Amino acid sequence: MNLLAIDLGGSHATCALLRDGAVRSSVRLDAAGFTGLRPLLPALRRTLEEIVATSGLALRDLQGIGFAFPGLVDSERHCVLSTNEKFRDAPSVDLRAWASEQLGVTLRLENDARAALLGERHAGAARGSDDVVMMTLGTGIGGSAMIGGALLRGRHHQAGVLGGHLPVRLAGRRCTCGNLGCAEAEASTWALPLQCADWPGFSESALADLAGPLNYAAVFAAAESGDRVATEVRDRSLAVWAAAAVGLVHAYDPDTLVLGGGVMGSAPAVLPYIERYVGRHAWTPWGRVRVRASELGDNAALVGLSILFQ
Numbered sequence: 001m002n003l004l005a006i007d008l009g010g011s012h013a014t015c016a017l018l019r020d021g022a023v024r025s026s027v028r029l030d031a032a033g034f035t036g037l038r039p040l041l042p043a044l045r046r047t048l049e050e051i052v053a054t055s056g057l058a059l060r061d062l063q064g065i066g067f068a069f070p071g072l073v074d075s076e077r078h079c080v081l082s083t084n085e086k087f088r089d090a091p092s093v094d095l096r097a098w099a100s101e102q103l104g105v106t107l108r109l110e111n112d113a114r115a116a117l118l119g120e121r122h123a124g125a126a127r128g129s130d131d132v133v134m135m136t137l138g139t140g141i142g143g144s145a146m147i148g149g150a151l152l153r154g155r156h157h158q159a160g161v162l163g164g165h166l167p168v169r170l171a172g173r174r175c176t177c178g179n180l181g182c183a184e185a186e187a188s189t190w191a192l193p194l195q196c197a198d199w200p201g202f203s204e205s206a207l208a209d210l211a212g213p214l215n216y217a218a219v220f221a222a223a224e225s226g227d228r229v230a231t232e233v234r235d236r237s238l239a240v241w242a243a244a245a246v247g248l249v250h251a252y253d254p255d256t257l258v259l260g261g262g263v264m265g266s267a268p269a270v271l272p273y274i275e276r277y278v279g280r281h282a283w284t285p286w287g288r289v290r291v292r293a294s295e296l297g298d299n300a301a302l303v304g305l306s307i308l309f310q
């Protein structure tokens with residue numbers, strides 16, 4: 001079975017061809033310059049057509065296209081319901097019509113963290129588990145939950161996917177969702193420059209004078225070098241993610257918690273901290289939640305999209 005797949009993130013879009021549930025080839029597009037989804041569609045189509053052509057296939061050989069979107073989606077009607085800040089025009093874009101008219105294939109849409117959970121459960125860190133929570137730590141914080149083998153979707157299609165918007169601080173920073181003190185407003189890549197700008201002594205930190213972008217890779221590296229502000233920001237971010245993880249365990253009763261997203265490039269620092277904190281603070285008298293790093297990494301959502309066509 002040949003499928004196309006798109007995983008749209010806050011800063012990039014990955015276009016891929018899958019065969020029998022495995023990624024055969026993929027191309028990563030920079031989406032940072034695009035404020036809307038509609039202006040990005042021509043580049044997505046061109047990239048997909050190139051991938052198909054270089055694979056020696058034709059569009060008629062494809063069973064469909066899966067689309068993972070970072071926002072609230074209706075995965076029965078395959079439309080975007082709501083998005084915060086990025087790709088604001090997405091609810092007005094008819095993605096099914098676009099796929100049908102431009103590529104001649106059927107499109108199926110899912111939230112990106114739900115798709116990542118499906119991928120990890122099918123072929124990654126959550127293999128063999130029916131009760132899973134996924135947290136993706138990246139531009140924002142994605143969440144998704146599976147209970148008894150069923151992906152949680154809910155009456156309004158938003159069950160499980162707002163894990164990054166669990167409040168971890170009263171009267172905290174205003175989040176893009178409208179709430180105050182959400183985990184992702186307190187510790188995510190989009191919030192990091194805002195957090196740092198307010199941090200006492202930031203102007204003397206190595207983080208204030210970076211050659212590259214201010215992201216968590218830079219924070220973890222500077223903390224390793226002994227930078228005081230970087231160490232404090234790192235430790236506070238770990239505490240935020242760990243508190244959110246306990247909240248998700250309490251909400252969804254998983255036996256497996258999978259951590260993914262770009263921040264897990266620093267997994268040796270992140271995973272043991274969250275594992276220890278969940279072990280100490282989650283109320284799980286039945287035993288310990290398995291805390292695992294994503295095994296599929298950037299391919300998790302792409303692989304998960306193939307499950308939508310089974």
Ligand SMILES: [Zn+2]
Nearest residue numbers: 165175177182
């Ligand atoms: Zn929020």
